[in-house]
Amino acid sequence: NAGVTQTPKFQVLKTGQSMTLQCAQDMNHEYMSWYRQDPGMGLRLIHYSVGAGITDQGEVPNGYNVSRSTTEDFPLRLLSAAPSQTSVYFCASSYLGLLGTDTQYFGPGTRLTVL
Amino acid sequence: GDSVTQMEGPVTLSEEAFLTINCTYTATGYPSLFWYVQYPGEGLQLLLKATKADDKGSNKGFEATYRKETTSFHLEKGSVQVSDSAVYFCVSYSGAGSYQLTFGKGTKLSVIP
Numbered sequence: 001n002a003g004v005t006q007t008p009k010f011q012v013l014k015t016g017q018s019m020t021l022q023c024a025q026d027m028n029h030e031y032m033s034w035y036r037q038d039p040g041m042g043l044r045l046i047h048y049s050v051g052a053g054i055t056d057q058g059e060v061p062n063g064y065n066v067s068r069s070t071t072e073d074f075p076l077r078l079l080s081a082a083p084s085q086t087s088v089y090f091c092a093s094s095y096l097g098l099l100g101t102d103t104q105y106f107g108p109g110t111r112l113t114v115l
Numbered sequence: 116g117d118s119v120t121q122m123e124g125p126v127t128l129s130e131e132a133f134l135t136i137n138c139t140y141t142a143t144g145y146p147s148l149f150w151y152v153q154y155p156g157e158g159l160q161l162l163l164k165a166t167k168a169d170d171k172g173s174n175k176g177f178e179a180t181y182r183k184e185t186t187s188f189h190l191e192k193g194s195v196q197v198s199d200s201a202v203y204f205c206v207s208y209s210g211a212g213s214y215q216l217t218f219g220k221g222t223k224l225s226v227i228p
Contacts (some may be wrong), residue, residue, distance in 0.1 A: 048215065109158055115150075
């Protein structure tokens, strides 16, 4: 099993550009989520999904879109990048029924810089 | 909503010193509690967990006890090693259809030889 994979590992964008951060898991997990990590702020939830076709907003959804067309993939789209979106982005997944009792599996992260 | 407050860092200890990282939570009911660890340049991984009051989670010499009286879940280790240098996150999950975990801000630990 590859676990949770994220691409790219690093990305530099100019203000106003768009891009998609990719996340995939091969564990058949229903639950997938995106977080951003900023210094002194911990991890903040952007969007999450409890299954294919079902997504919802987290704490900081503005400026980000998601979709979940398959169980395996959960891409995060930045429509018009802003410097405030400079951050490290983590994708995570787990079985929905074990959300409160077992581990979240985290990807290695994508470090995004917006100039 | 839920919130998690953990000890501000950074924390610097000498090898073999005793470690405590404080964590308190506010939540509706009795949440599940976790400690995650993030080693430099990596994603987070689960260190230990406790799903009900008075449970003690333990792993790799680390321990934390779920105290509902004080709404706390402090992380302890009797003798830290250089390899324990990382960022530690206290996390809660209340369920009830929220599907959202609540993270503390993280405590960076540096252990020097």
